[in-house]
Amino acid sequence: MTQDMFFQGWGGVLRVLIVGTLAYGWLVLLLRVSGKRTLAKLNAFDLVVTVAIGSTLASILLSNSIALAEGITALTLLVGLQYAVAFLSVRWRPFARAMRSEPTLLLHDGAFCHAAMRRARVTEGELMTVLRADGRRATPDEVGAIVLESDGSFSVLERKAGAILKFDAPHQTVT
Known part of the structure; x- marks a missing residue:
């Protein structure tokens, strides 16, 4: 029992290496395509998305119950929503006011x-x-x-x- 706490077999380690590398590569590609604004911390929504992306990546890496395809879908959804919010904020002032607070x-x-x-x-x-x-x-x-x-x-x-x-x-x- 104590032994499982430190090492559960090479299968899990191999999964983390493969899935982690692929998920990380996908995230880097998404961030390059979506632009610098995706991880800017200009308002509370930006912070939530940044934390959610990190949490999602960690879940993909460490949870055997999350398939790589599901994880990539979740990352893509978060980045896509962030892109949509930024896109609408730039083009529609009422939406921008609803999404961010003023100084x-x-x-x-x-x-x-x-x-x-x-x-x-x-x-x-x-x-x-x-x-x-x-x-x-x-x-x-x-x-x-x-x-x-x-x-x-x-x-x-x-x-x-x-x-x-x-x-x-x-x-x-x-x-």
Whole structure:
């Protein structure tokens, strides 16, 4: 029993080598054909697709119950759906708005935007962590803005003399 935990026979190893190589090759081909946008992490949907592709590849490699044809179909479906979403987002603005969120202004000229922070579920302490991670600033007064981007990352914008950062006040989104 303990022996099966470490080695279950050469058949499984051979399957992983063959199926893994073929599935990986197919995925590389799909990604080359579909373009760089397929794995860009510009919004939450992109992140979900990227994680799903990785999970699907792992399942193909390690699960004896998933045939190579099924795995290739699943990978193709995920990449195809991602391509379709990106295609429609570029060509139809209402679809694009439904698929991605707008960047949110959380700090402007040293002042926390508390209503926007509540909607984004971000605390002042977390924004201070963002400032420390940025490495160049110690206090909110020293930056022009902190923006929560569509992909969930934070951007720290420089405060420049005479520069005005425009934003849509009702939604606190950067324009």
